[in-house]
Amino acid sequence: MAERKLQVALYWGAACGGCDVAVLDTDAFILDLAAVADIRFWPIAVDGKYADVEAMADGELDLALFNGAVRNSENRRLAELLRRKAKIFVALGTCAHMGGIPGLANGASREEIFKRAYLANPSLESGNIALPAVEHKVPAGTLDVPEFYRRVHKLDDIVPVDYYVPGCPPAPDQVKAVLLAVVQGNLPARGAVVGCSERAVCDDCDRRKDEKKVKRFYRPWQVIQDPERCLLEQGIICAGSVTRSGCGVRCPDSGMPCRGCYGPTANVRDQGAKLISAVASIVDSRDPQEIASILGEVPDIMGYAYRFGMPAATLQRTVGSL
Amino acid sequence: MEFEPVIVGFLCNWCSYTGADLAGTARIKHAPNLRTIRVMCSGRVDPTFVLKAFAAGADGVLVCGCHPGDCHYIEGNYKAMRRFELLKRMVAGYGIDERRLRLEWVSASEGERFARLVDEMTADLRRLGPCELAPTLVPWQSDLGTLAGEAAAAEREVTHG
């Protein structure tokens, strides 16, 4: 008798598709996976519809991977639905893990974002006051679209999550390792962050680290960086010291600083708080005025501290978003 | 009921906590709104503590250390000074009024100064009202309860193992 194949679903919330591409980037492994698994639902590649998921029994799916943040009522509904239908529910990628880039919207109110999109920008139809509506009647019937929530949530704000695979997107090798672990029944205790290391990016970065004493910070375009030397030592803000490794150090290796997409290292509650500590600690001054002037070169503290994880921050959102 | 602000204060053991203690032994009256947390050095104050205080419902956070040059650990208060420069911008970035977060140097003999500082901050916060951001964390008591429960469970696991 043929062994029962694993039943798998992949879905995206407020997402960009990059995590789905990361799965495709496992290349031929997809064919190996298909040999042992039925992909029942994966909108980018497979024709399963919501009705097919709703018709499944609870727990019928062995594995559901959810990428993207929770931004609207449709994202929420699918998070809850897939959690019910799946034995193992995985937050795939930074958005599901921490809110991701869409989480930056927690710095602005729905009204402001709405205004920028529909009322005040150079290419709008002149005099437009029309807005999308959750329900709208047309002659033939009623149309509905999801409700846009006032802020972005990470996945485990909505439903319990069994495993987290960080990264924007997760490195394909890591995705493959996680899928293999599921197939082989070889996963750690629930709640673990997998597909990454316990070290910080700095530990895996090949750049030379001497002494961090900075009298001036530079924006990346203001200096030609030395590719052999630690970026932070050159006064270029880099989040490597407060970010989990596992990405292959792909940004510093291409000459650009890390911005923290793999999330904080283990046991750290607030990655942004750690980043400001790290950056402040290298300022080479004891004089309050000079300290203020040196750190004054660093713009947009919130954007550096919480580039990928505002919804996961201790305070989660700004007053401006309320 | 009139609004009474909650201030969380991180006081360094060697100078400012002793200074606060002096206010007590000298019977100097001041507003009772400060909840004190003793740390060994102002340099121990991780920005996470401050953010957590706001997230747990503090209306204001006060960090006190030794005067520059007097730190028991030599460098600690300079570290606090540097860190605070970015922390205050982060708190402002959240939209929290800048008067809600203060870094002050209080020596062991400055009991009177400490008392006035607490009064002044309490008065400021009474005027400002509750913190602009509602709490996002469960109250500290239940947080501690969870940790105690986890510790007990860990112990049980060991004895059965």
Next chain:
Amino acid sequence: MSRTIQIDPITRLEGHGKITIFLDDQGAVEDCYFQIPELRGFERFVEGRPIEELPRIVTRICGVCPASHHMASAKAVDACFGGQVAPLAHKLRDMYYHAHYIHSHIAHFYALAAPDFVCGPGCDPAQRNILGVVAKVGLEIGGQVIASRSKAQRIQAILGGRTTHLVWCLPGGVSKGLTTDELAEIRPLVGELYDFTQFSLQLFRDVILGNPEYVELILNGPYTLDVHNMGLVDQNNAVNFYDGQVRVVDFEGREICRYSPAEYATHIAEHVEPWTYLKFPYLRQRGWQGFREGLDTSLYTATPLSRLNVADRMATPQAQAAREEMFSTLGGRPCRALLAAHWARLVEMVQNAEMLKRYCDDPEITGPEYRLIPDRITGEGVGIVEAMRGTLTHHYTCDQNGICTGANLIVGTTNNNAAIHMVTKKVASTMIRPGVEPDNGVLNLIEMAFRSFDPCFSCATHSLPGRMPLIVTLMQGGEVVRTFRRDPS
């Protein structure tokens, strides 16, 4: 008895969407709506960020075409710095971009589109996907498809340091150049990719052109629209993906307008409807006329087919030959048969591969001056590239410290929103017969309408609306005097 059919979610594309079909009492299509339910708000939340960070934030608009956003953003940012860019950087960026095109076009053609043709539109949905395609064409060919896409990704990783969510461009150039060792690694991959483009064209001839039903569907089916075409062209009116001027040509071949990036808002406007979060771009000077076809319509498409319709030629010889074959088979240019976009995609891949070879042979490509430090901030810029799925415009403003003060984006697929809506309705009205229950195959034929556009709705829905009833209460002396209400619908 009237009914509503919902196709939810639409599948084999990037992004969220649903199709709502209203049937009348006879079971014929009364109306049909293509709705986009998603949005995230990029235009607002990039405000306040250092402008040089935008190219690495806006990549997260889309994980399939992140380099499109990265390049358009980089060009807009460059313009905010007075346009000072190291010339070698433009070559390197263009080189990367060609590899990026190949990855995306392979993914779309083989994984998203091919199942409809290789497995058949009415095939069992559980088989109608890339795995079903591999099962039909065999593991060897399936392996080649996967390996080819992997090679395109590999070229990008070597050249720019990353594939998805590139961080390479910054004001003045790019952050790393190409070493001779890296070039030696890339060169053989380029040759193999060129061969694969020829293989793909042959597969198209065999599987699609060799099937009279498919040819009939393409040429005489309901998948056509009388709307205009938009694409980027260089100074020779040849197809260019990275730079040039935007040209709009009507469906009979006449040029309607031509503009440089800075002028985009004079020519393009966006219309809003309450039943979708995605806006509808149209030709501003003709005004919004609703969802109509015809020579005087203000609607247009921006797809690989549109690009080939708009340009007078490809930029490279073998691609040009492929283009000529395509148009002569289809009955001339411009071509209104939207399914031909699948073919146009394969023609474009030939140009991508030929350009990659050209850059490999360019002695300057491994040069050291891929960056300069700009010396002024001019505060505003527009960058336009052709994303794989349409003309992509990024417009930024920033202050004197280079902090973003505003962003406006018109994204590839957004250009096609009206066309997709209209052709979906057209196909639904043709395929759904009164009294005949539409089966899965019919519903899939309806989905095939949008699939030819290779849509990217995460791209399209960067911006954010919300439920906004506006209530104003006028009070006097503590009493409510009047209440004004503006409802969203």
